[in-house]
Each structure stands twice: as structure tokens, then as C-alpha cells.
Amino acid sequence: xxxxxxxxxxxxxxxxxxxxxxxxxxxxxxxxxxxxxxxxxxxxxxxxxxxxxxxxxxxxxxxxxxxxxxxxxxxxxxxxxxxxxxxxxxxxxxxxxxxxxxxxxxxxxxxxxxxxxxxxxxxxxxxxxxxxxxxxxxxxxxxxxxxxxxxxxxxxxxxxxxxxxxxxxxxxxxxxxxxxxxxxxxxxxxxxxxxxxxxxxxxxxxxxxxxxxxxxxxxxxxxxxxxxxxxxxxxxxxxxxxxxxxxxxxxxxxxxxxxxxxxxxxx
Numbered sequence: 001x002x003x004x005x006x007x008x009x010x011x012x013x014x015x016x017x018x019x020x021x022x023x024x025x026x027x028x029x030x031x032x033x034x035x036x037x038x039x040x041x042x043x044x045x046x047x048x049x050x051x052x053x054x055x056x057x058x059x060x061x062x063x064x065x066x067x068x069x070x071x072x073x074x075x076x077x078x079x080x081x082x083x084x085x086x087x088x089x090x091x092x093x094x095x096x097x098x099x100x101x102x103x104x105x106x107x108x109x110x111x112x113x114x115x116x117x118x119x120x121x122x123x124x125x126x127x128x129x130x131x132x133x134x135x136x137x138x139x140x141x142x143x144x145x146x147x148x149x150x151x152x153x154x155x156x157x158x159x160x161x162x163x164x165x166x167x168x169x170x171x172x173x174x175x176x177x178x179x180x181x182x183x184x185x186x187x188x189x190x191x192x193x194x195x196x197x198x199x200x201x202x203x204x205x206x207x208x209x210x211x212x213x214x215x216x217x218x219x220x221x222x223x224x225x226x227x228x229x230x231x232x233x234x235x236x237x238x239x240x241x242x243x244x245x246x247x248x249x250x251x252x253x254x255x256x257x258x259x260x261x262x263x264x265x266x267x
Contacts, residue, residue: 056118056119056120056121056122056123056142056143056144057118057123057142057144057146058118059116059118061146062116062118062123062125062142062146063113063116063125064146065125065142065146065147066113066125066127066140066142067113068084068146069081069084069140069148070108070111070127070129072084073102073105073108074107074108074109076102078095078096078098078099078102079095081095081098081102082094082095082098084147084148085147085148085177086143086145086147086148086149088149088192088193088194089148089149089150089177089193091193091194092176092177092193092194092197093176093177093193097174097175100175101175101177101178105131106131106132106133106134107131107132108129108130108131109130109131109132110129110130111127111128111129111130111138112127112128113125113126113127114126114127114128121143121144122141122142122143122144122149122189123141123142124139124140124141124142124185125139125140125142126138126139127139127140136153136154137153137154138151138152138153138154139151139152139153139154139185141185141188141189150180150181150185150188150189151181152181152182152183152184152185152188152250153181154248155182155248155249155250156247156248156249158249159218160218160221160226160228160245160249161216161217161218161228162216163182163228163245163249163251164216164228164230164243164245164251165213165216165230166182167179167182167243167251167254168213168216168230168232168241168243169213170182171196171200172200172210172213174197176193176194176196176197176200177193179193179196180192180193180196182250182251183250183251183252184246184248184250184251184252185250187250187251187252199254199256200256202256203256203257204234206257207234207235207236207237207239207257208234208235208236208237209234209235210232210233210234210235211233211234211235212232212233213230213231213232213233214231214232214233214238215230215231216228216229216230216231217229217231223247224246224247225244225245225246225247225252226244226245226246226247226249227242227243227244228242228243228244228245229241229242229243230243239257240257241254241255241256241257242254242255
């Protein structure tokens with residue numbers, strides 16, 4: 001049984017256990033050998049020639065927008081933070097959800113803006129953050145209005161099983177913007193938060209409501225990919241979600257079970 005993808009030309013996957021996966025894939029394909037997040041995020045968005053249209057934002061506009069976003073995070077102002085979302089992100093969030101997410105995140109102390117990569121439809125700003133839990137590298141993707149359309153925190157040094165567990169936890173709590181942030185930036189460009197929401201809702205229609213994560217296990221790995229099985233209990237049954245990460249711990253494919261294991265009788 002092979003994974004069913006939503007992309008027309010899937011890349012080869014060097015994971016033996018992946019052949020066991022089947023179901024509601026969100027269509028993320030592996031991109032082995034590709035450089036880091038910021039470069040990947042804008043690879044398809046760079047101007048193709050000197051005659052191409054101007055980028056979405058100038059460097060100055062992008063830096064100003066990034067500073068406004070980070071200041072809202074530091075201040076803890078959920079209403080302001082929500083107002084800085086693109087319409088696509090607002091559709092799956094609310095100020096109260098933003099406030100709930102911000103309460104779980106480390107306190108932002110200060111930041112330094114690093115690179116700005118301008119594309120035709122979006123601009124990616126890299127920032128180095130100093131938080132109450134230490135240093136983090138953040139990539140923010142902005143639209144031509146300077147609104148946030150996606151973000152990714154560098155989790156290269158985290159355990160792959162922890163990243164996969166946190167991803168599923170965010171899905172189960174309805175925090176689809178947070179869940180999407182665990183995807184690689186090129187995949188975020190293809191997978192809107194609304195699509196993640198749809199896939200999770202389709203899964204729960206088959207399995208019943210989420211109860212808890214039983215465990216997350218790194219089941220297989222190669223030089224550039226890792227497969228984590230997130231064993232999850234729903235109120236009708238338990239099943240495993242297949243989460244595939246690249247060597248930078250960015251999620252590049254997720255497979256939800258299409259035919260969950262039938263409920264077992266009580267013993």
C-alpha cells in the first residue's frame with residue numbers, strides 16, 4: 001500500500017516503512033538535498049529576469065512589517081497579532097485562539113532581523129530571536145500588504161519525535177496556523193492552513209474526536225529523511241499518523257489513515 005499524494009509528480013522517498021502508509025495525505029513531497037529553510041522558501045519566488053515585476057515588498061517595507069509583527073508578539077497583544085494575519089490565516093483563527101497560543105510560547109525578549117528575500121508574491125524575513133527559553137531562528141513569510149502568511153521556527157536540534165508530537169498536538173487543538181508552521185516553507189506555499197483543517201476534520205469523522213497522543217516513535221530514517229509514527233487515541237479507536245521530516249526537522253509529508261483500524265470489542 002503506497003501513500004496517495006495530491007501532487008502529480010512525487011519525489012522518491014528513501015524510507016522502507018513508508019510503503020506501509022496509506023490515507024489522507026496532505027500531499028507534501030520530500031525534497032532531499034535542498035539547502036536551508038530561507039533559501040528553499042524563496043526558490044520559486046525569485047524574479048526570473050531584470051524585466052520581471054517588482055517584488056512584493058521592498059527590503060525596508062519587509063523589515064518594518066517584521067518589526068511590527070515581532071513587537072506585537074513581545075507585547076502579548078493578541079488582537080494586534082491577529083490583525084497582522086493575512087485573510088487566509090484569519091479564516092482559521094481568532095484573537096482568542098491567538099491569545100491561547102501566545103500563552104504557551106516562550107516570552108520574546110529581543111530580536112535581530114537578518115536576511116530579507118523578496119519574491120514576486122511573498123517576502124521572507126529571517127530573524128534571530130532571544131526568548132525566555134533561549135535563542136531561536138524564525139522565518140516569517142509576508143504578503144504584499146506586509147501581513148503574515150506563514151512562519152517557520154528552526155527546530156533542527158530538536159528530536160524528530162518531539163516535532164511530530166507537537167505538530168499533531170497543534171492539529172488536535174485546532175491551532176492550524178501553529179501546525180502549519182512545522183511544515184517546510186516551500187510546502188507551506190502549497191498547503192494552506194485551511195487544507196490542514198479539512199484533512200484533520202476528515203480524519204475525526206472516521207475516528208471520532210481526538211483523545212490523546214499515546215506515543216511518538218521514530219520508526220525509520222535515512223540520511224535526509226525521518227519517519228515518525230504518532231500513535232493517537234480517538235474516542236472510537238486508536239491509529240497511527242505517519243509524519244515525515246527532512247534532515248532539518250521540517251515536516252515534508254503527513255499521511256492520515258484512510259481506513260482506520262476498526263474498533264475492538266471490550267474485553
